[in-house]
Amino acid sequence: MATGSRVIRPRTSIWLSERKAPKRKAEQQPAGLDHVKIVAATVRLLDAEGLAGFSMRRLAAELEVTAMSVYWYVETKDQLLELALDAAMGEMSLPAGSLGPVEGYEHLETGARDWRDQLRQIASEYRRLLVVHPWLSPLMGEYMNIGPNAMVFSTAVQRVVRDSGLPASQVPGALALVFQFVYGFSTIEGRFAARSRAVGMSQDELFAETMAAIEGRPEFDESRALMEARCGGTVQEMRERDFTFALDCAIAGIEALRDGGDGED
Amino acid sequence: MATGSRVIRPRTSIWLSERKAPKRKAEQQPAGLDHVKIVAATVRLLDAEGLAGFSMRRLAAELEVTAMSVYWYVETKDQLLELALDAAMGEMSLPAGSLGPVEGYEHLETGARDWRDQLRQIASEYRRLLVVHPWLSPLMGEYMNIGPNAMVFSTAVQRVVRDSGLPASQVPGALALVFQFVYGFSTIEGRFAARSRAVGMSQDELFAETMAAIEGRPEFDESRALMEARCGGTVQEMRERDFTFALDCAIAGIEALRDGGDGED
DNA sequence: ACCTGAACACCGTTCAAGT
DNA sequence: ACCTGAACACCGTTCAAGT
Numbered sequence: 001m002a003t004g005s006r007v008i009r010p011r012t013s014i015w016l017s018e019r020k021a022p023k024r025k026a027e028q029q030p031a032g033l034d035h036v037k038i039v040a041a042t043v044r045l046l047d048a049e050g051l052a053g054f055s056m057r058r059l060a061a062e063l064e065v066t067a068m069s070v071y072w073y074v075e076t077k078d079q080l081l082e083l084a085l086d087a088a089m090g091e092m093s094l095p096a097g098s099l100g101p102v103e104g105y106e107h108l109e110t111g112a113r114d115w116r117d118q119l120r121q122i123a124s125e126y127r128r129l130l131v132v133h134p135w136l137s138p139l140m141g142e143y144m145n146i147g148p149n150a151m152v153f154s155t156a157v158q159r160v161v162r163d164s165g166l167p168a169s170q171v172p173g174a175l176a177l178v179f180q181f182v183y184g185f186s187t188i189e190g191r192f193a194a195r196s197r198a199v200g201m202s203q204d205e206l207f208a209e210t211m212a213a214i215e216g217r218p219e220f221d222e223s224r225a226l227m228e229a230r231c232g233g234t235v236q237e238m239r240e241r242d243f244t245f246a247l248d249c250a251i252a253g254i255e256a257l258r259d260g261g262d263g264e265d
Numbered sequence: 266m267a268t269g270s271r272v273i274r275p276r277t278s279i280w281l282s283e284r285k286a287p288k289r290k291a292e293q294q295p296a297g298l299d300h301v302k303i304v305a306a307t308v309r310l311l312d313a314e315g316l317a318g319f320s321m322r323r324l325a326a327e328l329e330v331t332a333m334s335v336y337w338y339v340e341t342k343d344q345l346l347e348l349a350l351d352a353a354m355g356e357m358s359l360p361a362g363s364l365g366p367v368e369g370y371e372h373l374e375t376g377a378r379d380w381r382d383q384l385r386q387i388a389s390e391y392r393r394l395l396v397v398h399p400w401l402s403p404l405m406g407e408y409m410n411i412g413p414n415a416m417v418f419s420t421a422v423q424r425v426v427r428d429s430g431l432p433a434s435q436v437p438g439a440l441a442l443v444f445q446f447v448y449g450f451s452t453i454e455g456r457f458a459a460r461s462r463a464v465g466m467s468q469d470e471l472f473a474e475t476m477a478a479i480e481g482r483p484e485f486d487e488s489r490a491l492m493e494a495r496c497g498g499t500v501q502e503m504r505e506r507d508f509t510f511a512l513d514c515a516i517a518g519i520e521a522l523r524d525g526g527d528g529e530d
Numbered sequence: 531a532c533c534t535g536a537a538c539a540c541c542g543t544t545c546a547a548g549t
Numbered sequence: 550a551c552c553t554g555a556a557c558a559c560c561g562t563t564c565a566a567g568t
Binding site for chain 3: 298330331332333334337338
């Protein structure tokens with residue numbers, strides 16, 4: 001009762017509609033404003049302050065311009081974030097050949113590398129991206145993430161998983177297993193790294209502090225036992241081990257079901 | 266330049282500090298306000314309007330109370346969301362025995378069910394929860410999620426994965442593989458379901474519309490081919506297939522590395 | 531002990547106006 | 550064509566005040 005009915009209108013993606021016209025050419029004002037400059041500043045600000053610290057007004061200040069100027073180039077904050085999301089997606093370096101044969105070099109690309117190596121490379125690039133830009137994780141959930149760079153990535157990912165030899169009907173499931181894992185794992189890793197930066201402690205110090213905080217609480221016994229079973233080392237070493245093992249698991253599972261199961265759809 | 270330095274203070278979890286005192290017993294006002302009533306209304310509002318539609322002021326209106334009354338029971342909006350998060354975590358029904366032997370019934374619980382069945386049950390409960398409450402996904406990323414119900418869940422999860430027979434040092438990686446996958450998969454599923462509710466279309470209609478929107482864009486050819494290779498059926502049927510296959514993959518991978526690999530840490 | 535009202539410092543965005 | 554300033558409808562939260 002007394003619901004008030006504020007409408008949250010469902011949004012489509014900027015990539016599925018016409019963009020605000022670029023409208024180059026103009027000699028009048030010494031503006032300096034620019035589509036790419038705005039997106040670059042957005043990424044910089046998001047890296048520095050996080051998603052919660054980002055606002056159109058802060059961005060305008062960063063660009064040394066009034067609060068509303070950026071609205072001439074961009075329709076809404078959501079559109080701008082979608083642009084920043086796709087821009088960041090472009091930072092991954094994908095395995096050669098994952099975009100298909102390059103003209104004149106087809107003879108070099110044929111089965112040049114194992115699909116498992118390529119999968120590991122893409123996974124580790126994806127992980128690196130999500131750790132470097134922790135604000136990406138929530139944005140990927142919020143928007144459709146189908147910008148040009150996202151499409152290049154997703155095409156590469158699909159190629160690699162298809163090269164596993166799995167029947168086409170099973171490719172989406174395998175793909176989801178691998179990349180949803182990487183997404184979740186890296187999201188947590190990125191958040192922990194950001195938090196350690198924010199409080200000015202090393203990740204190992206922060207980890208030790210957290211461990212101390214749950215000392216003596218029986219609900220946490222099981223978790224602590226699990227941590228200790230990882231046999232120490234630094235936080236980073238534990239993470240590398242877990243990530244590698246999980247990926248190995250996924251790959252082994254794909255191979256097992258491909259070779260053993262009644263796989264012909 | 267002109268950074269403005271708004272400080273985003275790093276938060277700890279409500280579960281690691283003292284809660285606002287319950288302070289029962291009071292006969293004066295016909296208040297009606299209550300910790301559990303507030304959390305229940307919060308969950309209801311989040312279900313109805315989503316995370317973006319939730320605000321302390323809307324919640325107060327729902328409770329037919331002034332905007333600031335709820336602050337007597339709860340310190341900040343973040344704390345309240347953390348409480349709602351853990352309350353929702355309590356909605357999962359975990360496999361019997363996952364909490365350890367029950368006094369007097371130990372003889373029934375020993376190896377009563379296969380770890381694979383239990384893993385599938387927990388995974389599917391986790392998935393159901395994230396689809397029913399799409400606002401949970403971002404909250405799980407934002408807070409530490411170590412409330413009492415979260416701990417029960419996480420303990421159950423760890424037990425089951427440990428029962429796979431994997432050496433302790435490999436349990437965390439396997440655990441991450443399975444549950445990060447379920448998290449990511451279900452987050453997308455939940456968002457799609459919420460979106461379909463918001464625009465008043467069935468999921469199949471929305472899916473068809475999206476397919477139509479990318480018709481003729483060559484960047485999407487690969488994705489569309491992948492979709493079609495899933496051999497139709499409803500959106501729900503495709504999802505069931507993908508989810509089941511991915512989980513089978515993970516389980517097969519765990520068994521393969523347990524039995525085949527040089528697994529003795 | 532519990533609830534209210536006014537106020538503060540923020541938001542995203544609209545709109546009329548400037549050059 | 551590009552940028553500004555004032556304004557609107559929201560936020561979360563503080564604080565002094567009521568009963």
